[in-house]
Amino acid sequence: MEDLGSLFHGFAVALTWYNIGMMAVGIILGIIVGVLPGLGGPNGVAILLPLTFTMSPTSAIIMLSCLYWGTLFAGAITSILFNIPGETHSVATTFDGYPLAHQGRAGEALTSAFTGSFIGAFVGVLLITFLAPLVAKFALEFGPPEFFAVYLLTFSSFIGTGKDPFKTIIAMMLGFGLAAIGMDAVSGELRMTFGWSELLRGVAFLIVVIGLFGLGEILVSMEEGLAFEGKSAKINMKVVLQTWKKLPKYWLTLIRSSIIGCWMGITPGGATAASFMGYGVAKRFSKNGDKFGTGELEGVIAPETAAHAAGTAALLPMLALGIPGSATAAVLLGGLMIWGLQPGPLLFVEQKDFVWGLIASMYLSNIAGLIIVLSTVPLFAAILRIPFSIIAPIIIVVCAIGAYTVHSAMLDIWFMVAFGIVGYFLKKLDYPLAPLVLSVVLGRRTETSFRQAMLGSKGALDVFWSNALVGTITTLALIMLFWPVVSFAWSKLGQMRAHAIAAKRA
Amino acid sequence: MEQQQKQQDPHQGGVSERAVGAFTAIFIFFVGVVMIVDNYKLGAGWSKDGPESGYFPLRVGAILCIACVVVLLQTLYAKNRSTKTFVTWERLKLVLKVLLPTIAYVLAIQLIGIYVASALFIGAFMRAMDKSSWLKVLTISIGVSLALFWMFEVQFMVPLPKGPLEALFGY
Numbered sequence: 001m002e003d004l005g006s007l008f009h010g011f012a013v014a015l016t017w018y019n020i021g022m023m024a025v026g027i028i029l030g031i032i033v034g035v036l037p038g039l040g041g042p043n044g045v046a047i048l049l050p051l052t053f054t055m056s057p058t059s060a061i062i063m064l065s066c067l068y069w070g071t072l073f074a075g076a077i078t079s080i081l082f083n084i085p086g087e088t089h090s091v092a093t094t095f096d097g098y099p100l101a102h103q104g105r106a107g108e109a110l111t112s113a114f115t116g117s118f119i120g121a122f123v124g125v126l127l128i129t130f131l132a133p134l135v136a137k138f139a140l141e142f143g144p145p146e147f148f149a150v151y152l153l154t155f156s157s158f159i160g161t162g163k164d165p166f167k168t169i170i171a172m173m174l175g176f177g178l179a180a181i182g183m184d185a186v187s188g189e190l191r192m193t194f195g196w197s198e199l200l201r202g203v204a205f206l207i208v209v210i211g212l213f214g215l216g217e218i219l220v221s222m223e224e225g226l227a228f229e230g231k232s233a234k235i236n237m238k239v240v241l242q243t244w245k246k247l248p249k250y251w252l253t254l255i256r257s258s259i260i261g262c263w264m265g266i267t268p269g270g271a272t273a274a275s276f277m278g279y280g281v282a283k284r285f286s287k288n289g290d291k292f293g294t295g296e297l298e299g300v301i302a303p304e305t306a307a308h309a310a311g312t313a314a315l316l317p318m319l320a321l322g323i324p325g326s327a328t329a330a331v332l333l334g335g336l337m338i339w340g341l342q343p344g345p346l347l348f349v350e351q352k353d354f355v356w357g358l359i360a361s362m363y364l365s366n367i368a369g370l371i372i373v374l375s376t377v378p379l380f381a382a383i384l385r386i387p388f389s390i391i392a393p394i395i396i397v398v399c400a401i402g403a404y405t406v407h408s409a410m411l412d413i414w415f416m417v418a419f420g421i422v423g424y425f426l427k428k429l430d431y432p433l434a435p436l437v438l439s440v441v442l443g444r445r446t447e448t449s450f451r452q453a454m455l456g457s458k459g460a461l462d463v464f465w466s467n468a469l470v471g472t473i474t475t476l477a478l479i480m481l482f483w484p485v486v487s488f489a490w491s492k493l494g495q496m497r498a499h500a501i502a503a504k505r506a
Numbered sequence: 507m508e509q510q511q512k513q514q515d516p517h518q519g520g521v522s523e524r525a526v527g528a529f530t531a532i533f534i535f536f537v538g539v540v541m542i543v544d545n546y547k548l549g550a551g552w553s554k555d556g557p558e559s560g561y562f563p564l565r566v567g568a569i570l571c572i573a574c575v576v577v578l579l580q581t582l583y584a585k586n587r588s589t590k591t592f593v594t595w596e597r598l599k600l601v602l603k604v605l606l607p608t609i610a611y612v613l614a615i616q617l618i619g620i621y622v623a624s625a626l627f628i629g630a631f632m633r634a635m636d637k638s639s640w641l642k643v644l645t646i647s648i649g650v651s652l653a654l655f656w657m658f659e660v661q662f663m664v665p666l667p668k669g670p671l672e673a674l675f676g677y
Contacts, residue, residue, distance in 0.1 A: 051662055166576045170534055173570035177541050180563040189559040192544050215608065222604045223597045389635035393628040394650060396608055400615065400624075401654065405664055413612050421605070428592060429527050447562045455556040 003133050010356025013058060014364060019357075022063040023365045027372050030070015035078055035380050039395055041071040041328035042437060043213040046206045047402030049335050057339040058354050062361045064335060065315070068328050069121065069365055072271070072311045073373045074380065076113035076304055080106060081381050089271035089307040092279040096292060096299030103295055107239035108246075110377055112297050113304040115247060116254065118370045120305035123258035124265065124312025125362045128319070132348070132359075135320040139345035144452035145463045147344075149473035151446040153480060154323050157267055158435045160483030171426065171436040178203050179443025186451060198411050205334050205440040206406045209327075211416040212433050214399040216423020218392055240374060243297075250298050253282050257302045261309025265325050266317055271310040278306025312362065319355060320345060322445070327434040330441045520594035527581040527588065535574035541567030607631060619669030625651040 013019070033044035045064050052060035075090030080097035093113060100109035142150070159168050181192045182202025193199040247254075257278040264274035282302030283292045292299045314325030315332075322343035324330040336343045347355050403416035426433060439446075457463035465471040479486060545560030545567065552558065581587060593601070607627065614623035629647035632638045658664045 051664065054662075164577075166573045166580070169573040170531075170570060170577060173566050173573065174534065174537070176566040177537070177563065177570065180566070184559040187559045189548060191548060191559055191563060192541065194544070219601050219604060223593065223601050387636055389632050389638070390628070390646060392604065393631040396604075396611070397620075397624045397627065397650070397654070400612065401620065401658070401666060404615075404620070404666060405658075408665070410616055410667060413615065417608060417612055420608075424601070425526070425530055429523070429530055450562060451557045454561075459552055459557070 003130065006133075006352060006356045007129060007360060009352070010358075010360030011364075013353050013357035014062065014361040019059055019062050019361065020364070020368075022059050023066045023361060023368055024372070026063040026066025027070040027073075027365060027369045028376075030067035030072075031074040031077070031373060031376075031380050032070075032383060033067065034071035034074025035383050036391060036395065039398075040213055040217070041068055041326075042331050043210050043399070043402075044071060045328055045331045045335070046209040047214070047398060049206060049331070049338065050402065050405035052335070053338065057336070057341055057351075058357045060335070060339060061332070061354065061358050062365070064332060065358060065361065066365045066369070068311065068332070069362075069369050071328070072121075072308050073114060073117055073369055075307070076110065076117065076300075077373075077377060077380055078384065080109045080113060080300070082384060089275045089311070090303075091272070092275040092303035092307075093300055095279065095303075096294070096296050099293070099295035100297070100300065105295070107236070108243045108297060109300050111240045111243040111374065112247060113300045114370055114373050115244065116257070116301035116305035117308035118366055119254050120258050120261050120307070120309035121312045121362070121366045124262055124309045124316075125359065125366065127262050127313055128316045128362070129359055132316050132320045135316070136345040136348040139321055140349070141469075142345070144449045144456065145466065146470045146473065148446065148449040148453050149464055149470050149477060150321060150323060151442060151449065153473055153477040154317075154442075155435070155439065155446075156477045156481035158432075158438070160480040163432070164430065165484055167429075167431045168435050171431050171433065172439045175208075175436040175439030176443045176446075178208060179205075179440050180447065185444060185448065198409070201407065203415060203440075204406045204412065205331070205437065207403050207412050207415050208419050208440050209331055209437055210399050210402050211419025212423035212426070212436070213327075214402075215396065215417060215420025216427055218395055219420060219424040220427055222388075222392065246297065247301070250301055253286065253298050253302050254305055256281060256285070257305035258309045261306035261311075262313040264306070265310035265313025267325070271307040271314070271326060274310035275303035275307035279303040315362075318343070319347060319358070324438065324441065327437045330434075330438050334441045519596070520591040520598070523588040523590045523592040524581055526592040528578055531574045531578040531581060535571055535578070538567045538570035538574060541570065603635075607634075615667055617669065619672055620666045621651045621655050622669055622671050624654065 029048070030041075030044065033039040034041070044067055048064060048067065052064065055063075072089070076093055076097065079090040079093040080101050083094050083098040097109045097113065100106065139146075155172060158172065159165050177192070179202075181199055182190070183200060184191050190200065260278050260281060261271075261274045264277065265271070279292075279299065279302050282298055286292070286296075286298055288296055288298065311326065311328075314329045316325070318324045318329045318333050322333065322345075324333045333343050341347065341351060341354065399416060399420075400413050403412045404410070406412055423433065426436075453463050457466070463470075464474040542564055545564040548560040549558035550560035550564035552561075607630065611623055611627040614626065617623075625647040627647075628650055629643045632643045632646065654666075658666050
């Protein structure tokens with residue numbers, strides 16, 4: 001097996017003291033970032049990204065991806081102990097996690113959540129190990145039309161599966177607009193700079209992310225008036241071992257949630273959707289389904305496993321195709337470009353050390369993450385008890401520094417504040433932010449592949465149906481785009497048929 | 507900007523979600539119009555060597571405008587339109603209590619450098635919100651700033667904006 005050989009080579013890359021240290025730093029920072037209100041995966045990675053410019057890309061991606069795993073683990077801590085989902089993907093964990101903590105079984109709930117996460121992530125990494133190289137090999141044949149079709153599919157599936165398709169479209173188009181500001185990479189002309197030379201270099205996606213998710217989140221949580229009243233987190237070896245003994249009973253739930261998570265991660269449904277679906281499916285199929293919501297361990301395991309599997313699997317399309325499956329993955333993808341790597345299938349050919357080092361690090365860091373998180377929960381729970389009046393200004397300071405370090409430009413801090421205000425309004429009005437981030441990061445690449453495709457076909461749109469491959473992807477994308485219409489028509493048709501049958505019988 | 511457009515509702519003591527939603531949609535609509543106009547001027551058609559620079563953004567702007575009209579109509583006339591309050595005046599005050607100091611803080615960064623500004627900002631925030639003791643305020647605000655200084659200027663060698671105080675110490 002060629003891939004297994006590469007994987008072992010990856011372990012050799014990842015297993016240096018420096019990289020293991022980076023893993024630990026990443027995971028701990030990730031848990032802190034995930035526990036704190038106002039910070040989360042996307043902007044935790046965004047703030048730290050400028051600090052990694054001097055590192056080797058492999059160490060940098062190992063640290064930042066570990067930060068991402070840390071935030072995924074951390075979501076469970078706040079949900080179970082404080083009934084506050086630190087991240088949106090851990091909302092479903094509160095349903096049964098908090099009741100369990102209320103009954104004094106926080107240790108059990110946390111252990112099963114972390115272990116479930118670990119198993120979900122493990123399945124996700126296995127999938128990446130074996131599927132990503134194949135996808136990349138397949139995608140090596142892609143030309144501009146194929147790439148544009150794949151981008152279109154990504155964006156369409158956001159629109160098709162989103163809650164409010166039009167708000168998703170608005171968020172997405174704003175992102176494309178922001179990405180287009182500055183010098184046009186193809187012609188060198190200036191776009192939408194309005195004669196302002198500071199806008200020449202464009203608006204960095206990092207600024208957008210830090211503003212929307214950092215300051216915006218602080219403003220929203222300030223308004224909601226956060227008061228943390230947590231349950232104590234007693235967790236020791238005995239509780240962990242006892243809980244582990246119970247877990248094999250839930251093997252079916254674990255497998256089901258892992259599969260749901262992997263699927264939702266690869267298609268950009270994301271961890272949030274995956275966790276709800278994992279919970280819902282477990283509730284329907286479990287023997288104790290009616291007791292869900294009152295403190296069932298299964299109700300903690302199901303969403304956590306799915307969320308973590310989705311979070312991990314989201315890196316598969318990012319590595320193999322250059323398309324991120326989640327907001328955090330989008331920021332990581334932006335990082336790749338800043339480090340000077342060209343995201344896409346060629347990574348597997350040209351940057352073997354990087355890709356396989358990262359994949360190997362995922363195996364190691366999830367084991368390390370599980371150990372760290374199990375042994376330090378009380379410590380992180382204590383962070384949440386620090387008053388908001390101390391946490392909030394520090395987070396704002398960190399956001400300001402993060403924004404400044406991107407280009408060493410004062411103006412970027414002002415932009416960050418502006419995006420914070422925009423984020424407050426968009427968030428409160430239920431505009432989804434993930435599509436905005438996705439299109440800010442991918443906007444230029446999408447545009448370039450579209451224009452190159454148009455160039456090749458002299459402006460004829462039928463280039464997107466010029467062969468079986470690109471035709472299939474484009475058609476699939478259009479179906480996803482109009483999915484709400486399609487499913488509506490389908491159900492109407494079903495109703496009509498039912499009526500017709502009923503009418504005939506009568 | 508939104509603040510000026512608020513329709514006052516004396517009964518609820520806040521801004522309705524419909525008003526803010528509608529105003530936001532109108533605002534974004536104009537962003538779309540700006541995109542269309544600017545890119546049209548640049549050339550959004552077809553030149554000898556392919557699509558011009560404005561080709562893609564102009565279409566993006568157009569889609570943005572159409573989606574805004576739909577959202578605006580939904581917000582105003584849909585059957586299940588929102589009757590909720592977007593934010594009550596009381597809560598808006600809380601938001602402004604964070605936002606205005608933040609703006610002052612960014613201004614201060616420009617004038618006196620990020621480290622001094624951060625210490626002042628954190629200290630003032632703690633004093634104002636919690637009435638924390640001076641000892642606690644001073645320890646945390648100065649401690650955080652020193653830690654940041656050590657991390658960025660010494661450890662990572664990433665220069666951040668500095669002012670007269672840092673100059674005094676030769677940075």
